[in-house]
């Protein structure tokens with residue numbers, strides 16, 4: 001039995017070592033090679049990030065990987081975990097998601113069985129020629145963001161949110177079309193942003209990015225009870241943990257590389273500076289979870 | 304039958320359908336659909352038909368295609384393109400074959416404004432072939448120069464060829480644009496050299512034009528000022544961060560419309576004609592692009608990409624041997640496939656191999672776009688040749704292909720040059736973006 | 738049959754007009770975005786979203802017209818070598834294949850639209866729902882498919898289509 005796993009990024013992307021390979025290895029070993037996973041990288045079974053969930057749902061591929069933020073209208077509740085300040089000190093993103101999965105989030109994943117749900121490392125400021133130490137410093141700056149909520153947060157801090165495809169970030173930062181980007185540090189590696197950015201601010205609560213790895217439900221149901229058990233054993237929190245930790249490790253390596261380059265300014269915010277950002281983020285989180293349903297989801301996540 | 308054989312059969316059927324005059328988009332769609340139906344399921348094929356179509360037609364970055372075509376159409380309607388051409392003619396019209404050389408230079412100039420080879424060949428063809436006919440230039444030389452010169456549109460920035468490559472391989476559009484500048488100028492020079500050499504050997508191909516006075520040269524250049532300003536503003540706007548390349552296309556279109564309205568050279572009906580033409584040209588090109596997206600999953604499911612990739616990487620011919628084989632593969636494919644379709648189809652196969660061998664992806668992008676250019680003028684599917692044929696109905700198709708041949712050889716020479724001296728390609732991107 | 742053709746041509750023309758108008762509109766939207774961002778620190782919200790849906794209308798609005806004007810790119814290298822009968826048959830086969838494909842796109846797109854509604858899919862900033870645009874693609878594809886299988890009209894209505902474009 002072969003499972004087709006498809007994604008839209010190059011084979012060298014961190015997703016391979018974070019979830020694809022661990023899942024493939026574990027499933028194949030545990031089933032003595034009866035259940036295999038064939039990977040179709042780089043959009044071979046369908047290009048681009050937008051239709052990944054739909055492809056799993058329709059069974060074009062059995063398993064797909066994607067970012068919730070590309071189709072945020074589908075993941076309103078799940079994406080609460082992305083909000084600045086949503087993840088309390090000492091909790092992991094994947095734990096929060098799985099805590100709330102059965103009670104609040106399952107409805108956002110119709111027709112599929114989520115194999116892993118996890119978040120990226122915390123977002124940071126990736127700037128060119130601008131140093132950010134307080135929300136004040138963002139006034140009038142053009143900041144690339146990836147979604148409506150992130151754009152709202154930039155506006156709250158006084159910046160001008162700019163929408164663009166991820167592939168355009170490099171050029172835009174280089175020419176000065178934008179002054180900076182808010183995203184995870186791993187994107188610095190993915191998009192070679194270190195060639196054009198020269199100032200990084202770390203420690204402000206700027207949210208995270210949610211990822212999913214989902215499997216077609218019909219395909220899952222069609223497997224033998226034994227094979228289903230194997231998949232269950234190697235997915236869920238276990239696989240999500242691997243995803244989150246591998247992402248964090250890449251971010252750490254990337255930041256080390258950035259610090260090693262003496263052309264860069266790396267600003268580690270002091271406790272006092274973080275507090276200023278924290279209060280903006282808290283107000284924002286409160287306004288974004290104003291209705292009872294959203295608050296309930298956040299509570300489920302945190303307990 | 305193994306998956307690989309079904310895939311190979313699919314490619315053979317595709318070639319047959321193309322030669323049987325089935326429209327390119329439908330032939331690719333049909334083979335992709337049936338192929339996925341066999342290798343996966345008809346349900347999967349139907350689902351892909353919807354999701355691939357939607358993915359391509361809702362890709363905001365591809366808006367550059369209609370915008371640049373619109374800009375080119377309006378530049379033609381207002382006479383701006385023709386004035387640019389006039390200026391080039393005034394400068395080098397009296398040199399042997401100067402009119403054809405001017406056409407190539409005009410093509411290079413227009414290419415700096417327009418990202419599509421199709422639009423470049425169409426616009427420059429409309430402007431120049433008639434003029435060269437007037438000066439008793441041979442149809443073979445004039446159409447060959449336009450068909451080949453038009454391909455510069457995807458080498459000299461802005462370029463939809465680079466945009467598509469960048470989207471497929473996640474490379475920086477800006478770096479690719481910069482990397483295309485010197486190769487574009489080198490190739491333009493090679494084309495001019497070839498024209499001069501040809502007309503020196505066979506003067507009857509191109510009677511020498513009249514000498515122009517300095518006053519005439521100045522007048523020609525003055526006429527080209529508006530379009531030069533538009534080019535400088537759009538390119539300057541990109542590099543100073545005022546707008547993105549996609550937005551530059553809209554700004555450029557806006558500027559030529561303003562010029563047209565200001566000088567009263569653009570009537571509302573001409574504006575409408577330009578828009579309508581842009582929409583139809585866009586759709587024609589995009590249908591092929593969508594179709595190629597449908598062929599991609601079929602080839603992936605046939606495991607041919609993996610097989611070819613493993614075959615090539617397994618060959619003991621060294622990195623440059625593999626590069627050569629890949630470029631040769633592109634040349635062969637380019638004889639049959641439309642450029643962008645070929646890019647979408649093959650990049651997932653070859654790009655990881657090239658990057659794995661340690662070659663610079665920007666440099667490779669320029670080589671790929673150069674081979675795409677060659678494909679645009681190679682039989683049997685030479686899009687630019689068909690386009691030129693449509694504006695030069697009196698010149699037989701076979702003559703155009705013959706006329707294009709010497710330029711094709713110049714492109715081979717250019718590729719060898721850039722493989723031997725990668726700095727020609729990488730100098731600008733590496734010095735301007737660090 | 739002739740009546741049906743005339744109505745179809747009218748629809749095809751309206752769709753192409755819609756595509757052209759949207760192209761002009763998106764140029765203006767992008768210009769407003771660029772001006773707003775650079776001069777007022779206030780970009781036009783959701784221009785990316787507008788570009789996405791604009792491209793859909795531009796392409797599928799014009800898709801029937803592309804066939805109507807025989808603008809589809811084909812390899813006619815062997816055309817002179819084939820007999821008139823063979824050429825005509827190949828034209829017919831090409832059109833039927835095209836019709837089948839556009840019918841398939843229409844069919845699959847309707848199915849896909851129901852999934853978009855299930856998943857509540859829409860654009861990221863303005864939350865423009867996806868399903869209506871999939872229905873639009875389906876309708877335009879169907880229009881193209883029907884137009885392709887209907888007999889080609891005499892030259893007269895070919896000019897009618899073109900004139901319609903100029904007058905409107």
Ligand code: NA
Nearest residue numbers: 414456459461
């Ligand atoms: Na160009």
Ligand code: NA
Nearest residue numbers: 637638678684
């Ligand atoms: Na060709």
